[in-house]
Amino acid sequence: MPSGPSDTRVLVVTTGGDAVSRESDLTSSLAARLPGQTVVRSSSTAAEYLRELGPTVDCVVSVGADPDLIRTVSETDPSIPLVVYGEEVLCTHVDAVVPPSASIDDLAARVQAEVSQSRETNHLEEVNAKLTALSRYAKRITGCETVRDVCDRTVEATNDALDFDFCIVALVEDDRIVPYRSTLPMEAERPIGIGEGIAGRTLRAGEPQVVADMQGDPDATFKERGFRSVVSVPVGEQGVIQVVTKEADAYDERDVEFLETLAGYTNEALARLEREAALRDERDRFHAFFEALPVPVAYVEAERRGEASVREINAAYERTFPEAADALGADAATAFPTAEERRLVSDRLRDADLVDRKIERPVREEGSDSFTVVLVPLERIGLSASGYLVYVPEAVPTDESGTEYSS
Incomplete structure (x- = not known):
């Protein structure tokens, strides 16, 4: 039985010629052992396929050790793992060579290992890229001079640095939670009671709320546009940051960690503005006393x-x-x-x-x-x-x- 991510796509490149029948049996056996999709292309069309759809391919398997074919495939997109099922070849972009004496199970296991390692590397690179982008927003957010600017920069960070499409920043005012900045539809931008909605639940719990499908959540306050997944994180006791999408079960722990980091910047900026406002009030009162x-x-x-x-x-x-x-x-x-x-x-x-x-x-x-x-x-x-x-x-x-x- 295939195991692994169901969205995996493996490109198998065949040499053709006298080996067509044997290669066809091999690719069929390999496809049966791999999760996701296995795409077969001949040596004459493989490079074109990679140029057009390379970002969707997780691994390339070259059946045979034709040096020219391997060089062409590897140079078309060196970032994609390349596994050769054949004899040893001299090519710097080959990630693994599985000898013909190995079984199809061995080949499938090696391909899945390369896919797993590549995805982990890509994931770490994506995480580092987001953290770097997020850190650039830290100074922009904490240096804001108004509450409105803090909220504007926070929403920009969710979109530009974290690549979330829909976001809302809502702050506590008296007994209400009031949207300050949002990329949601207008009907979602309405104040709610301090104890209402997923936002209210977030503030009561004082910790993030991850909802796989808000359509089934009794506390959800806006469902009109078919939103499904929600992450809601508290901004101290001052409000919440929420991101939503129309895909169910779309967010993971890493998304929560990113938003908590961002919420920390936002909370720091809002707390500073609150302190400065209090100091101005105190200074004004003292100045009046000083004058009198x-x-x-x-x-x-x-x-x-x-x-x-x-x-x-x-x-x-x-x-x-x-x-x-x-x-x-x-x-x-x-x-x-x-x-x-x-x-x-x-x-x-x-x-x-x-x-x-x-x-x-x-x-x-x-x-x-x-x-x-x-x-x-x-x-x-x-x-x-x-x-x-x-x-x-x-x-x-x-x-x-x-x-x-x-x-």
Whole structure:
């Protein structure tokens, strides 16, 4: 009984002439032992067949050891395994020689071994090619500046790098799963409840769902166009990536692994955008607080190991100090008039603890005033450093209602 992949195609090349009858018996016996399709061509038409249909052929068997025939066949498509059933021949593109003394069973076994090895090699080459293509998309996806762009690049990767035809990226919004980017028909691009469909099942399980035939899956939400196979992978807790096809049982573990890798890039990009949005909100809230403080405050920052400069000042700083306009954007060495302020920034900005100094500094319309200046260092990022200089006057300020502010 033949064993092996049923889609195997083997081309048997015969020499013809006086050996026609013997070769016919041999090819019939070989075909009976091989899975899939066995195609027989004579030496005069074999090369033409390979030129036209070479990519569909898994192995070529040359019956006989005609050097010219073997050379022609091998040079037409060197990527196809070539097995010679005959005496030893000198040809660099021959993968195996089975002597005539061997049985047909031995020949069939050798052909199947060559097919298996070739398919494994081709599979590994395909896997490596997809992984390489997918890695190129990693930077494109993780560098996106909007959620929409992340989803666009993700769908592009499923098509260009992984060769999937139909894909959808859907993200969680409140209690719904909302399509953001899709190559599916329009009727499939509709929001569903957080617990609905194969997408909802994927998020509940927190792991990929492989469906051999969605037409029989009770959770499937779109079946109108006859889609069958589905792979649905979670993008963290933020959504799902799904690929579908009209062929049943079309996806394997490797497809799942590819999509999980892609989902990792997508999740990283979305998480970064979420963090950045949260930081912007926090910064905006702090800036509002910074502006509303009744005491002078200056924000200073040093890029890596460079000198610190004044990046922001609040309204109270501008009202209090006459040189405020010149300080903004200036180096700390020239922005601050007292040696104590300059030393605080140069010596202690990269420290973790608060530190303060007593200073005398000119103020508007009143000559000079006494302050306790407090350096509040912020968390360092890399080799950069930043912090706030908060100026607490000796006379505690009050707001318009008379409420005192304390340090």
